[in-house]
Amino acid sequence: xxxxxxxxxxxxxxxxxxxxxxxxxxxxxxxxxxxxxxxxxxxxxxxxxxxxxxxxxxxxxxxxxxxxxxxxxxxxxxxxxxxxxxxxxxxxxxxxxxxxxxxxxxxxxxxxxxxxxxxxxxxxxxxxxxxxxxxxxxxxxxxxxxxxxxxxxxxxxxxxxxxxxxxxxxxxxxxxxxxxxxxxxxxxxxxxxxxxxxxxxxxxxxxxxxxxxxxxxxxxxxxxxxxxxxxxxxxxxxxxxxxxxxxxxxxxxxxxxxxxxxxxxxxxxxxxxx
Ligand SMILES: N[C@@H](CCC[C@H](N)C(=O)O)C(=O)O
Numbered sequence: 001x002x003x004x005x006x007x008x009x010x011x012x013x014x015x016x017x018x019x020x021x022x023x024x025x026x027x028x029x030x031x032x033x034x035x036x037x038x039x040x041x042x043x044x045x046x047x048x049x050x051x052x053x054x055x056x057x058x059x060x061x062x063x064x065x066x067x068x069x070x071x072x073x074x075x076x077x078x079x080x081x082x083x084x085x086x087x088x089x090x091x092x093x094x095x096x097x098x099x100x101x102x103x104x105x106x107x108x109x110x111x112x113x114x115x116x117x118x119x120x121x122x123x124x125x126x127x128x129x130x131x132x133x134x135x136x137x138x139x140x141x142x143x144x145x146x147x148x149x150x151x152x153x154x155x156x157x158x159x160x161x162x163x164x165x166x167x168x169x170x171x172x173x174x175x176x177x178x179x180x181x182x183x184x185x186x187x188x189x190x191x192x193x194x195x196x197x198x199x200x201x202x203x204x205x206x207x208x209x210x211x212x213x214x215x216x217x218x219x220x221x222x223x224x225x226x227x228x229x230x231x232x233x234x235x236x237x238x239x240x241x242x243x244x245x246x247x248x249x250x251x252x253x254x255x256x257x258x259x260x261x262x263x264x265x266x267x268x269x270x271x272x273x274x
Contacts, residue, residue, distance in 0.1 A: 003265035006036075007091060008043060011083030011122075011258050012211035013240025017045045018091055024056030030075030032274045036266075037073035046209045047072050049084050051091065054106050064106035066092055072205025080109030080152035082213020082254045086122035089114040090258035109152025123255040126151060126214070129221035129247055137186050139173035139202070144188065147225050149218035151252075154180055154204075157187040157215070157222035164188045164200045169208040185212060189219045197223060198237045210240030217252045220245040 004026065007018040017036050019026060028050055037045045050069035057067040068088045070081045085105050092098045092105075093116050100118075104111045113125040132148035135156055146158030156175060173186050183204040190198045199219045201212040216236040224232045224247055233246045243256035 003268040004271050006043065006264060006266055007260055008045070008262040009087040009091065009258065009260040010240070011086045011213065012238055012243060012256055014047075014081075014083040014209050014211040014213070015045045016047050016049045016084055016087055017043050018049045018051060018087070020051045020095070022051070022053050022056065024052045026050065028069070028071065029274070030071075032271070033071045033075040034073070035274050045073065046203070046206050047078075047081060047084060049081075049088050049091075051088065051097075057106070059106060059108055063111045064104040065098060067106035070107065072203070073207075074205045076205040077108070078153050078205060080107050080112075080126075080214055082124060082126060082151070082215075082217060083211055083256070083258075084213070085112050085114060085124045086213065086254075086256060086258040087260070089116050089122050089124070090120065091260060094260060107152070120257060120259070121255060122258045123253055124213070126217050126252045126254050128250060129217050129252045131221060131225050133179075135176050135179045137173045137175045139171070139186075139188075140168045142167075146187070147222040148179065148184075149221045151214040151217045151221075153214055154182060154184045155187060155215055155218035156180070156184050157189060157218040159189045159191060159219075159223050159226055161190070162188075164190050164198055167200060169200060169202045172207075173202055185215050185218070187212070187215045187219045187222070189223060191223060192237070195232070195234045196237070197234050200239065211238040211243070213243065213254050213256070216243050217245050217247070217254055221247050221252065
């Protein structure tokens with residue numbers, strides 16, 4: 001009998017293990033997610049994307065034929081993953097599970113309409129980026145003030161003059177648990193010029209990653225908010241590449257690359273022993 005099928009992919013180097021599981025038969029425990037994502041004893045990834053039919057998932061969705069069951073590298077469940085949705089959509093088309101073009105992906109953060117472009121890029125309608133108020137974070141001995149942004153998952157996006165390239169994000173930055181009782185993704189953002197940002201991120205449940213799609217939406221919403229605007233467009237440079245974000249009155253879109261790099265089978269004995 002073959003082992004568990006997997007694929008590996010990334011969106012601006014935010015990398016994922018994909019587990020095709022249409023009928024929801026995989027027992028995806030926290031321990032298995034942690035082992036898969038471990039860069040020494042597993043495949044290595046920032047998160048896991050289980051590809052499951054909505055009827056076989058814990059979230060019902062009428063509009064989407066497929067549900068993205070996202071897990072952080074520490075095994076925790078998160079509502080949404082912007083880079084993950086792009087990779088997920090690219091996989092669905094590549095595997096012939098949906099026709100190329102426009103379709104909807106179900107997530108715990110709601111149904112996300114996507115467009116898979118002929119050049120391999122993907123645009124995701126992320127829904128509204130909701131400003132939730134000011135808070136602070138402290139990292140590397142420096143306190144940053146930022147704006148809370150709900151992109152389905154929680155963010156604190158801090159626009160700063162401190163060059164983000166100089167920050168040490170190896171430790172968990174401090175944040176206010178009274179404001180973010182379920183934890184928070186923390187973005188540090190420089191404005192390069194009008195409509196062009198640079199961002200680094202410390203993700204809840206992962207640590208520093210080379211990109212965070214929902215984080216880039218939060219960064220643009222925070223930057224716009226700081227300039228007295230509620231709508232606008234910006235490119236966001238992250239360590240793993242560049243994405244484009246458009247924040248509108250009712251919704252925000254995220255456009256960027258999606259890459260599949262490998263596919264194979266997990267060793268059944270390794271999986272069973274976890
Ligand atoms: N990398 C993702 C966000 C993944 C979830 C996040 N760590 C959380 O816990 O909310 C993205 O591209 O949006």
